[in-house]
Amino acid sequence: MDKRIIMPAMPIPLYDEVDVLVAGGGPAGVAAALAAARCGASVLLIEQRGYLGGMATVSQVPAWCPFTDHKKPVIRGIGLEILNEMKSRMEPEFQQLWRDKLDWVPIDSEVLKKLLDDKMIEANVRMLYHTFISNVLHREGKVEAVIFHNKSGTFAVKAGIYVDCSSDADLAYHAGGQFAKGGEEGELQPGTMCFVMSNLNRPKYMEYCKEFGGSLKHAINEAKAKGTLNVVRDWAGISWVNDHTAGFNFGHIFGIDGSRAEDLTRGAIEGRALVHHIVEWLKRTIPGFEDGYLVLTGEQIGIRETRRIIGDVIVTADDFMDCRSFPDDIARNAYFIDIHMAKPTSGMTIAHLPAGESHGIPYRALLPVGIDNVIVAGRSISTDRATQGSTRVMPNCFAMGEAAGTAAALLTKQGLNSTRSMNIDELQKQLVRQGAWLGNEVHAKYGGKDAKR
Ligand SMILES: Cc1cc2nc3c(=O)[nH]c(=O)nc-3n(C[C@H](O)[C@H](O)[C@H](O)COP(=O)(O)OP(=O)(O)OC[C@H]3O[C@@H](n4cnc5c(N)ncnc54)[C@H](O)[C@@H]3O)c2cc1C
Structure with a gap:
């Protein structure tokens, strides 16, 4: 697009100032907003659709990937809470069939939409639906405000910490972040209209x-x-x-x-x-x-892969295969590498971990290089392409979102607006207290219950 028009400079009304702004209400955004609000932060959640749930409701993705490593649940905390509450609202036959199962549980998108509205209201999360984040005002590696559009016009919002759960990392993109996308030739996993x-x-x-x-x-x-x-x-x-x-x-x-x-x-x-x-x-x-x-x-075709941020660390397929733990783990992933073919003539790429095994997802993989007050959670965190084919699924996004929202709240509580000032011990301790699972070692260190489960 070479031709351009110049918009006259225009003052943009400041809609609000909050502790934590969450962009996007998919699994990552839902967990981030809930975690931040439960930790006492004022939270605004901005979502372009008229409901929460992300791919499960927007694109009708019909089942939750496994919450377990085939031996125990590895995704716990808010993700497990939402899974169980969704089940409890389903028809009796469904409940009977799925009561004890945590893997591949079907999703009723209408039940989920209502449940997520209720959870947000209960936690005092402010929501703005039908609202699209279209730009960012940033200077010297800090976001100063997020610009959004909706029926009412164009507005700005300021926050202590911005949590980008838009799955395409829109906020980090507009803030000048660095990205990878797809494979070496730019190939991307296909979309599916569920x-x-x-x-x-x-x-x-x-x-x-x-x-x-x-x-x-x-x-x-x-x-x-x-x-x-x-x-x-x-x-x-x-x-x-x-x-x-x-x-x-x-x-x-x-x-x-x-x-x-x-x-x-x-x-x-x-x-x-x-x-x-x-x-x-x-x-x-x-x-x-x-x-x-x-x-x-689906209201939109289901999208498996777009931008991946370049973060302070990039989680690789070697880390995945070696079941590596990091000192700053904020979640664990046991789902297999599941890369759908980029072309009709190529094949699936699949790699499983043994039952009972998982690898760590470090906090640094959520921090876009060169930006100091944004945490990215969900599909677009900093991994290589193979690992993204695994971390991308919804249970993982819940866990990453919960960690991002918790970190954002802990930081703003202390008046800090640099994500790199996060005290990792404090973050891990709080996540374990909330019921997240970060591996036996971290669990035992912070006195979590049933560490060996
Ligand atoms: C076809 C398909 C099948 C899949 N199958 C499974 C499966 O069986 N089980 C499983 O667990 N996972 C599955 N996945 C993966 C999973 O659904 C996604 O990777 C996951 O939902 C990503 O979560 P997220 O929170 O990062 O983002 P999303 O779920 O994509 O949610 C992002 C949210 O942000 C909003 N948003 C985006 N940009 C903006 C903006 N600029 N302003 C305001 N709002 C914005 C969107 O409307 C959306 O609600 C599948 C994916 C696809 C596409």
């Missing part, structure tokens, strides 16, 4: 699937070979919220950079077209789906 169907017959579907190992793999492969189904992978993620309603994570749209509006637009159009094609095939082909009804597609 969707919800109702009027399905789960028992009939399960009976049909039983003879094929419980999945649709064989049917998808058969249809691909016949040319009646146009998808790349022979996998469909189907998450049942009751016997007649399921969320689907099925199909890919390639070459979408979720930090570009043009790509999001193409993703929306191509994504919806693919969903209609898939739904017609499901209804035509799969027993139990004959009378299925497409209820909705």
Whole structure:
């Protein structure tokens, strides 16, 4: 875009001054806002949609990735609290089925939206929905104000600490942060337009699937070979919220950079077209789906990967494989490296840790180099590309958000607005007290209960 117009300088009303501003209300932002408010900070949470939840509600991602390392829960604290409270609001059959399970629990996005509103109100978090953070005023490595737009106009907000949970690191980007994006050739994981169907017959579907190992793999492969189904992978993620309603994570749209509006637009159009094609095939082909009804597609195509900040430390695949702990760990990750193919002709990249193992996520990976009062949490923290393929999932984002919000509150309580002044012992101690799990060593040091669980 070479042509430009010059806007006249304009005074921007100062909307508010708070201890902690949280940008974005996905899993990371929700946990950051709740943690900061519970630690006594005044918190403003800004979210561009009319509800919280991020990919789970915006893009209808239908299930929580594992909260455990297959032996014990590694994501605890606020993340586990939200998982359990969501379950407790579901239908009795769902509760019975999922009561003791912490891995791959299906999400009911309407239950989640209401739950998250309630949690924020209860914790005294101020929310501003339908509001987009569009710029940042910054000087000498410090953000001085965040600029946002909404129906009421353009405003500024000042905070002691800014927590960027926008998943594209929009705030750090506008503040002049440094970034990596995708692979060596700029390749990015594909997007997926998730969707919800109702009027399905789960028992009939399960009976049909039983003879094929419980999945649709064989049917998808058969249809691909016949040319009646146009998808790349022979996998469909189907998450049942009751016997007649399921969320689907099925199909890919390639070459979408979720930090570009043009790509999001193409993703929306191509994504919806693919969903209609898939739904017609499901209804035509799969027993139990004959009378299925497409209820909705995501408001936005689901985005797996955009910017990663360059932080004070970059967590690498070696750290992941070696299950490395860092002195400033604020969370642990046990999810596998799960990189979806950037092109229809390439394959998935998968690497698992042994059951019971995890690696640490250090506080420094949340601190963008050259910016002193911003903490980034969620999908865009400082990792290499392989590790981002693992840390990106929602349970991890809850844990990182809880740590970021807690740090922001502890700092502002002491009148500090440099994220690098954080006393790590104090942060870890507070996180353990809140129920987070940072590994047996940290847990034992700070007297957390059930360290060996
Ligand atoms: C198709 C797909 C399938 C997936 N499957 C799973 C799965 O099965 N289980 C799992 O746990 N994870 C899964 N993931 C990963 C996971 O959903 C995301 O990586 C995770 O939600 C990221 O959390 P976050 O809090 O960083 O950001 P997000 O969930 O992306 O939330 C960011 C929030 O910030 C808001 N926002 C962004 N920019 C601005 C701005 N400038 N101003 C105001 N608000 C803004 C957005 O509206 C959004 O609400 C999947 C992802 C995709 C795309």
